[in-house]
Amino acid sequence: MSEGAAQATVPVLDGWFTTDSAAPHLIGSQCASCGTYYFPKLISGYCRNPDCDGETFESVELSRTGKVWSFTNACYKPPEPYIAADPFVPYAIAAVELEKEKMMVLGQVVEGVGIESLKAGMEMELVLETVPDATLPEGKLTWKWKPVEGAGA
Amino acid sequence: MSGEIAILGVGMHPWGKWGRNFAEYGVAAARAALKDSGVKWRDVRFISGGGTVRNGYPGYVAGATIAQALGWQGAEVNTSYAACASGSQALAAARAKILSGEVDVALVVGADTTPKGFLAPAKGERPDDPDWVRFRVGITNPTYFALYARRRMEIYGDTQDDFALVKVKNAEQGFTNPYARYRKKFTAEDVAASAMVADPLRLMDVCATSDGGAALIVSSLEYARKIGRGDAVRIAAISTVTPSFASSVIEMPDLATDSAVAVAPTQFRSALPRKAYEQAGIGPKDVSVAEVYDLSTALELDWIEDCLLCERGEAAALTRAGQTRIGGRIPVNPSGGLACFGEAVPAQALAQVCELTWQLRGEAGDRQIEGAKVGITANQGLFGHGSSVIVVR
Numbered sequence: 001m002s003e004g005a006a007q008a009t010v011p012v013l014d015g016w017f018t019t020d021s022a023a024p025h026l027i028g029s030q031c032a033s034c035g036t037y038y039f040p041k042l043i044s045g046y047c048r049n050p051d052c053d054g055e056t057f058e059s060v061e062l063s064r065t066g067k068v069w070s071f072t073n074a075c076y077k078p079p080e081p082y083i084a085a086d087p088f089v090p091y092a093i094a095a096v097e098l099e100k101e102k103m104m105v106l107g108q109v110v111e112g113v114g115i116e117s118l119k120a121g122m123e124m125e126l127v128l129e130t131v132p133d134a135t136l137p138e139g140k141l142t143w144k145w146k147p148v149e150g151a152g153a
Numbered sequence: 154m155s156g157e158i159a160i161l162g163v164g165m166h167p168w169g170k171w172g173r174n175f176a177e178y179g180v181a182a183a184r185a186a187l188k189d190s191g192v193k194w195r196d197v198r199f200i201s202g203g204g205t206v207r208n209g210y211p212g213y214v215a216g217a218t219i220a221q222a223l224g225w226q227g228a229e230v231n232t233s234y235a236a237c238a239s240g241s242q243a244l245a246a247a248r249a250k251i252l253s254g255e256v257d258v259a260l261v262v263g264a265d266t267t268p269k270g271f272l273a274p275a276k277g278e279r280p281d282d283p284d285w286v287r288f289r290v291g292i293t294n295p296t297y298f299a300l301y302a303r304r305r306m307e308i309y310g311d312t313q314d315d316f317a318l319v320k321v322k323n324a325e326q327g328f329t330n331p332y333a334r335y336r337k338k339f340t341a342e343d344v345a346a347s348a349m350v351a352d353p354l355r356l357m358d359v360c361a362t363s364d365g366g367a368a369l370i371v372s373s374l375e376y377a378r379k380i381g382r383g384d385a386v387r388i389a390a391i392s393t394v395t396p397s398f399a400s401s402v403i404e405m406p407d408l409a410t411d412s413a414v415a416v417a418p419t420q421f422r423s424a425l426p427r428k429a430y431e432q433a434g435i436g437p438k439d440v441s442v443a444e445v446y447d448l449s450t451a452l453e454l455d456w457i458e459d460c461l462l463c464e465r466g467e468a469a470a471l472t473r474a475g476q477t478r479i480g481g482r483i484p485v486n487p488s489g490g491l492a493c494f495g496e497a498v499p500a501q502a503l504a505q506v507c508e509l510t511w512q513l514r515g516e517a518g519d520r521q522i523e524g525a526k527v528g529i530t531a532n533q534g535l536f537g538h539g540s541s542v543i544v545v546r
């Protein structure tokens with residue numbers, strides 16, 4: 001976020017993450033029968049584990065930290081519905097494994113951290129930052145991955 | 154094997170950016186396949202089209218659109234949409250009709266026009282559509298290919314030079330293929346000099362989008378014998394399985410994998426050829442040639458391992474040793490692959506089968522693999538679609 005810009009408060013997707021900037025969480029759901037987690041939240045009401053008949057789900061906050069499975073960056077401006085800053089600023093992307101949930105979640109990496117700073121196995125934490133928006137000059141909030149201070153692979 | 158069907162004819166329209174209606178490519182490919190088969194159009198009793206969705210309304214009814222263009226003759230018709238596996242699903246529909254005894258001979262056809270640049274979702278605000286959502290947060294198709302490529306570098310020590318070798322090999326193999334869009338030899342330096350798209354993949358590591366068409370005439374073995382084609386190349390397996398929960402590698406267009414808390418993690422890509430081998434009753438050691446989906450150069454290496462053609466992590470070494478070239482132990486993408494063709498979504502899975510047919514007939518010209526007897530294809534598309542086909546002589 002650039003200095004002086006109005007503080008972004010509108011999430012890019014409603015109900016996908018908590019907006020407490022100090023310790024944000026992705027919001028998923030968990031099957032009460034088999035324990036399987038879902039992100040985004042399961043909307044069908046039926047567990048996707050083929051051996052589970054579960055129809056009861058709890059809304060849960062997913063782990064805020066995980067380990068890099070792999071990473072890349074976007075050097076070319078993505079097409080709509082991505083709304084890119086002009087001029088386009090490339091960003092890094094990481095797939096992060098959450099240990100407790102035994103799942104992987106994709107997200108952009110925070111501004112200023114390029115692929116040269118990333119490594120498989122590195123510990124990352126979830127933070128909130130903005131992506132550009134067509135109507136809000138301050139952008140909209142989204143989840144991003146940030147290397148944990150002092151984290152090594 | 155009792156589950157086999159014969160390939161009586163194959164045909165393609167050259168890949169490229171021709172700017173014409175998809176039906177033109179489909180009709181050209183179908184007419185070429187008919188001519189190759191010696192079967193009369195009126196004798197074809199089932200038309201199975203791979204659906205296209207990028208050319209307006211007629212695209213949704215590809216089977217009937219192409220049947221009309223060839224001349225209505227009252228055959229049964231079908232259209233299959235399954236992203237990159239559309240052609241294989243259309244082929245599977247034809248096989249089912251033939252094996253059930255309902256029809257003797259069928260036309261399977263796929264054709265498409267493709268816009269320039271990134272494939273992107275339809276317009277509108279659709280937060281309940283995972284394909285829309287991932288683009289909204291900036292995750293394009295090359296992102297996924299790059300994550301797989303970077304993973305190879307991190308785990309197996311593959312390098313960008315290894316990936317470039319795949320492009321150099323495929324460009325050389327497709328150089329004389331009359332149906333390929335790009336017929337130009339490239340060097341590793343050319344690849345290294347191309348712009349970075351999604352690190353570690355450069356523009357020349359990622360396949361282009363193209364227009365194109367491919368078609369097959371397939372029949373029962375009995376019909377093939379009846380018309381004096383008992384020696385025709387046969388399809389021994391068509392696998393179009395979905396992933397199995399808990400699918401542990403992130404697949405387009407999802408932003409997260411399945412959670413493996415309750416069920417052990419599984420790998421999707423390798424499930425496709427495994428099912429095909431099981432169906433055909435043969436193993437990877439029997440394979441003489443493979444046509445796999447090189448959406449990126451690095452992905453070809455993943456597929457070589459997923460098709461069990463070498464141990465996990467050894468595909469780069471195999472490629473470096475020249476063993477995946479024509480003349481090597483297991484030639485991969487002798488057609489030139491997507492590196493030379495680009496993507497024409499509903500046609501590509503059929504184009505792979507066309508190439509294997511030419512290879513197994515010994516009609517592949519400068520790119521012929523000596524003594525090819527068994528070929529396997531592999532491909533993968535959006536939303537858990539993929540396929541693997543085994544062709545035998």
